[in-house]
Amino acid sequence: MQQRSERTRARLVGAAGELFDRHGYAQASLGDISRIAGVSKGALYFHFESKQELATAVQEAGCRLLEETVLALCREGRPALQTLIDTTHALAVWASTDPIVRAAFRLGRERAGGDRPVLNYHLVCSATAGRLLGRAAEEGALRPDVTEDAARTLVAGMVAGIEAAAWSGAPHPEIAAQLGQSWELVLRAIAEEHARRDLRTAPPAAHRPEPVAG
Amino acid sequence: MQQRSERTRARLVGAAGELFDRHGYAQASLGDISRIAGVSKGALYFHFESKQELATAVQEAGCRLLEETVLALCREGRPALQTLIDTTHALAVWASTDPIVRAAFRLGRERAGGDRPVLNYHLVCSATAGRLLGRAAEEGALRPDVTEDAARTLVAGMVAGIEAAAWSGAPHPEIAAQLGQSWELVLRAIAEEHARRDLRTAPPAAHRPEPVAG
Known part of the structure; x- marks a missing residue:
């Protein structure tokens, strides 16, 4: 019973993500969300008191995806800078294809103020990014004359650039390639020579576009 | 008579910029725009057939401001990289304070698709940014192993980061300081040593916050 309730809630969050991504906060209607989720409006109100609450749930789902991905990457035991690079590549995939993350970005803007x-x-x-850069500094991977704050601003800009490019409709392989090029430049500016040597700036295999079968 | 008509048009674009910035494309009403501009709805329709046309006029005004600013900076005869740095500082001011530019960014997103x-x-x-980086390359200011494309992506990210920070409500002095720090890192990655020596990454005097009178 509880499982079923959780599935309904997840379906509602998924449908809300799709509609907030496509139409924005103001234009997405609770009626359309419950219809796409395939649940009654009563069931929607059982889980969420208002559109605001539903929007917050979508944004929290986006945050959870990010957190869990970073945790899973950290468990792989790579250098913090590699984890950071791979996290930005995951964001590049999501910004192009994941309605929850796209909606999380969009809702953050539209609900501000x-x-x-x-x-x-x-x-x-x-x-x-700030936390991972702090760990990179502890690992001795950052150049001593680089402040974590300056590096964090630069990485935040890369993420904003990814999101803007995805929003402009740039295809993911192009965004991923540009992100890799940007990291080459950024690492040159922030990372110690010895730390750069083993870092991969291209997307991890899981995020690379499928080769076309010949 | 023509002058008066142009003033009316400019007032409409200004009012539209304010409302699109504050409420977004879907929520801004032509009635409110004509009221804030202090002109009749008939006068609005004389100048603009639709909300779409008015939104396009706001975006074009934002583009013109950028173009004119870059042209004026170019006429000062500084290196192209300095012109690019100063252009991003102008964008940082506008993203915090200029409704036309803020609306131009916002409309580009909301009207996409x-x-x-x-x-x-x-x-x-x-x-x-791409054009100015091309000129910087001609001036021999870019490191030979840096592609203009990679540098342009990085600068586009800085601009997206500025806009996201301004949208999050970060105060302009903070954004300007972070932008200066980012440029220190970016120049290290893209610019030749000799070209970096004379570049100023802090905002030009005109954009610095007023010192508090003691």
Whole structure:
């Protein structure tokens, strides 16, 4: 029973993500969301009191995806800079294809400036980058004359650039290639020579476009 | 008579910029725009057939401001990289304080994906950066192993980062300081040693916050 309730909630969050991504916060209607989720409006209101609550749930789902991905990457035991590079490549995939993450970015903008504080996905990404850069500094991978703050701003800019490019409709392989090129430049500026040697700036295999079968 | 008509048009574009910036494309109403501009709805329709046309006029005004600023900076005869740095500092001011530029960014997002192609202010900024980086390469200021394309992506990311930070409500002095720090890192990665020596990464005097009178 609880499982079924959780599945319904997840379906609602998924449908809300799709519609917030496509139409924005103001234009997405709760009626359309419950219809696409295939649940009654009563069931929607059982799980979420308002559109605001549903939007917050979508943004939290986007944050959770980011957190879990970073945790899984950390467990692989690679240098913190490699984890950071791979996290930005995951963001590049999501910004192109994942309605939840696209909606999380969009909702952070569209719901800003209201009465209550709202999750801002750019700031969440930037904070994550800051933590990984702190670990990179502990690992001795950052050049001593580079402040973590300056490096974090630069990485936050890369993430904002990914999101803007995806929003402009640039295809993911192009964004991934540009991200790899950007990392080559950024590593030159922030990373110690010895730390750069073993870092891979291209997307990890899992994110590479499938080769076309011949 | 023509002058008066042009003033009315400019007032409409200004009011539209304010409302598109504050409420977004879908939520801004032509009634509110004509009221804030202090002109009749008939006068609005004399100048603009539709909200789409008015939104395009706002975006074009944002593009013109960018073009004119770059032209004025170019006339000062500084190295292309300095012109590029100063252009990003101008964008940092506008992203915090200028409704036309803020609306131009926002409209580019919100109107994307419709039937007709729409100006995208991120792409306009990126193209401008590309032109200035091309000139910097001609001036021998770029490191030979840096492609203009990779450098342009990185600068486009900085601009997207500025816009995201301004949208998050970060105050301009903070954004300007972070932008200066980012440029220190980016120049290290892309510019020849001899070219970097004379570049100023802090905002030009005109954009610095007023010192508090003691």
